[in-house]
Each structure stands twice: as structure tokens, then as C-alpha cells.
Amino acid sequence: xxxxxxxxxxxxxxxxxxxxxxMAGCEILCEPAFWAGYDRSSPQGFYDYYxxxxxxxxxxxxxxxxKHYTWLCINPKESEDAGFARxxxxxxxxxxxxxxxxxxxEIGLNKNTKNELAIxxxxxxxxxxxxxxxxxxxxHLEDKLKGTRLIIDSLKNANVDPSRVVIDHAEExxxxxxxxxxxxxxxxxxxxxxxxxxxxxxxxxxxxMEQVWMNSACDWxxxxxxxxxxxxxxxxxxxxxxxxxxxxxYDNPKKFxxxxxxxxx
Amino acid sequence: xxxxxxxxxxxxxxxxxxxxxxxAAYLDRVDRHDGEADFRHPxxxxxxxxxxxxxxxxxxxxxxxxxxxxxxxxxxESATIQFAYGAVNPEQ
Ligand SMILES: [Zn+2]
Numbered sequence: 001x002x003x004x005x006x007x008x009x010x011x012x013x014x015x016x017x018x019x020x021x022x023m024a025g026c027e028i029l030c031e032p033a034f035w036a037g038y039d040r041s042s043p044q045g046f047y048d049y050y051x052x053x054x055x056x057x058x059x060x061x062x063x064x065x066x067k068h069y070t071w072l073c074i075n076p077k078e079s080e081d082a083g084f085a086r087x088x089x090x091x092x093x094x095x096x097x098x099x100x101x102x103x104x105x106e107i108g109l110n111k112n113t114k115n116e117l118a119i120x121x122x123x124x125x126x127x128x129x130x131x132x133x134x135x136x137x138x139x140h141l142e143d144k145l146k147g148t149r150l151i152i153d154s155l156k157n158a159n160v161d162p163s164r165v166v167i168d169h170a171e172e173x174x175x176x177x178x179x180x181x182x183x184x185x186x187x188x189x190x191x192x193x194x195x196x197x198x199x200x201x202x203x204x205x206x207x208x209m210e211q212v213w214m215n216s217a218c219d220w221x222x223x224x225x226x227x228x229x230x231x232x233x234x235x236x237x238x239x240x241x242x243x244x245x246x247x248x249x250y251d252n253p254k255k256f257x258x259x260x261x262x263x264x265x
Numbered sequence: 266x267x268x269x270x271x272x273x274x275x276x277x278x279x280x281x282x283x284x285x286x287x288x289a290a291y292l293d294r295v296d297r298h299d300g301e302a303d304f305r306h307p308x309x310x311x312x313x314x315x316x317x318x319x320x321x322x323x324x325x326x327x328x329x330x331x332x333x334x335x336x337x338x339x340x341x342e343s344a345t346i347q348f349a350y351g352a353v354n355p356e357q
Binding site for chain 2: 077080110111112113114115116117139140141142143144145146149171172173193198199202205206237238239240
């Protein structure tokens with residue numbers, strides 16, 4: 001089953017995982033910059049991380065015939081120290097011309113704080129300055145509803161074109177607002193705490209199959225790099241035709257990614 | 266949607282039955298153990314009520330999300346924790 005992984009954190013994954021997703025049909029993988037499971041101690045730590053995302057990971061993916069892209073930012077969990085975050089923000093522009101960089105992400109909020117929001121807005125300004133699309137991380141669990149609303153308000157105030165923004169980790173209570181405001185919505189398929197395969201398909205049925213993608217995140221938490229193809233199979237069990245499955249797991253993400261200047265058609 | 270109600274039952278009844286029993290046993294387990302349950306327990310019970318009687322305009326899943334969600338609207342001054350509990354802690 002041919003598919004695109006639009007949000008996978010391969011730096012936390014083994015090379016065996018690249019082999020497994022390639023065998024399952026993954027052709028393109030996009031890796032947003034994120035939290036490493038611990039707070040980095042210096043901006044230099046981020047510099048090396050961006051080198052990994054723009055140089056090493058594309059080569060590792062290419063060994064399995066997978067085209068690797070990335071999104072750059074300092075994630076919201078490490079943005080609470082605004083001074084530190086601004087130092088990191090200064091080193092991002094020198095990486096934006098790397099051939100696999102799609103845009104700014106995954107930026108967003110974690111605990112919905114003033115500093116997180118300020119750094120979010122500075123990232124949005126950077127994206128606008130470079131005319132790049134944006135990938136957004138919404139907070140988890142009890143913080144998601146409020147965080148999604150704050151993010152949408154902020155993007156509206158900044159006059160960002162919503163069709164060039166994906167708001168990821170959307171769930172039943174946030175997806176309608178995301179789509180109604182013209183943004184793309186991402187659903188993160190996760191064995192625990194986020195969205196199950198069945199619920200993702202429910203959301204497609206409830207809120208439509210346009211401007212949505214599914215991803216596995218496949219980060220350092222308990223997550224499944226094969227979640228997208230498993231959801232494709234689940235759609236078939238729910239009697240969806242092959243062309244609908246392909247639309248959701250391949251055509252839709254490709255349509256959004258085509259808005260990114262460095263994405264090769 | 267080609268699938269009919271009974272197709273959905275065929276696919277998901279057994280799995281949902283299993284998960285429902287797990288929830289029931291979890292509630293029994295909390296009841297059975299010593300000590301005081303924290304804010305997550307009343308939130309859990311009210312989410313069950315919300316699922317059974319979703320507010321006007323909400324699906325059952327949305328009603329459960331809403332029961333666990335922070336409904337305040339202003340950004341907070343600063344973060345005291347990096348993680349989320351799954352329910353609103355009135356002391357945070
Ligand atoms: Zn992520």
C-alpha cells in the first residue's frame with residue numbers, strides 16, 4: 001500500500017523501522033523538529049539536531065528508497081525559557097535553504113503559557129518572512145481544546161493563509177474548528193493517549209476527507225511506525241474502496257506538501 | 266458509508282465490550298484500594314456521565330473530551346509542569 005508518513009520522528013527510531021515502513025509502502029517521510037525527551041542544554045544542541053535532520057536522516061532514509069523531508073523549529077516544550085528559545089530561533093534561518101526543508105514546525109503550545117505563545121508567534125513571523133508553510137503541534141489531553149483555540153486565534157491575528165498550515169494531533173473536539181477555519185487537520189494515530197485507528201476513520205466520516213492527513217508520529221514514546229498502513233487496512237475492513245484509502249494516506253498529504261517550495265513532485 | 270450498523274458491531278462490539286469491562290474493573294480497583302483518589306477520579310466519573318448524556322450539539326466522544334478539558338481561555342503565566350494529567354488539576 002503506497003503511502004506518505006507526513007509526521008514521523010525517525011531520529012528516535014532504528015534503521016530496522018526504516019526497513020519495515022519501506023516494505024509496507026512508505027515512499028515519502030516528513031520529520032518535524034521536536035522535543036528529544038529531555039531539554040537540550042545549549043543552542044548548539046539544536047544546531048547539531050538540525051544537521052541531523054537536514055543531512056544524516058535523508059541519507060539514512062534514502063538507503064530504503066524513502067524520500068526524507070523535515071520541518072524546523074524549537075518545539076513548544078523547550079520554549080518556556082523564551083531567552084533560550086530566541087537564541088535557537090536565530091540559528092534556524094541558515095538551515096531553511098537545505099533541500100529537504102519543508103517549512104516551520106512542529107511549532108505550537110504545550111502548557112498554553114504566555115512564553116510558549118510568544119515564541120509560537122515569532123516562529124509564525126519567521127515562516128511568513130520566508131514564505132513557508134507551517135506544521136503545528138497542539139497540546140495533548142486536557143490542554144488541547146484551549147491550546148487549539150489560542151493557536152487559531154493567533155494565526156488569524158497574524159493573517160496567515162490557513163490553507164498552508166496543518167494543525168496536527170487534532171481529535172474529535174478540535175477537528176471541526178480546525179477545518180471550519182480553513183486549516184488542514186492532522187490526526188496522530190497512537191496506541192495510547194492520542195487517536196486510535198477506528199476513531200480516525202470515524203473522524204473522516206464525521207468531518208470529511210478533505211484537508212486531512214494521518215500520521216504515526218513514531219517518536220520515542222510507545223508508538224507504531226506502521227500505524228498509517230494499519231489504518232489503511234482498517235478502512236478496507238470498514239468497506240472503503242482502495243481509491244478512498246489512497247486519497248487519505250497518499251494523495252491528501254501530497255497535496256499539502258506540494259505547497260512547500262522544496263517538495264519535489 | 267457502505268458498512269451497515271451490524272458490520273460495525275461485527276468489527277467493534279467484542280473489542281468495545283472488552284474495553285468497557287476494563288473500565289468497570291478500573292473503577293472497582295480504585296474503590297477497593299486505600300487512600301484518597303485525586304481530581305482525576307471525579308473527572309473520570311463526570312466524563313462517563315457526559316458520554317451517556319452528551320450536551321446538545323456534541324457527539325459522545327466530544328462530550329468526553331470536553332469533560333476532561335481545560336475550558337479557560339487566557340494563556341497561563343508560566344508552566345509548572347511539562348506534561349499533562351489527562352484531566353484538569355484544580356491546583357495547577
Ligand atoms: Zn511530533
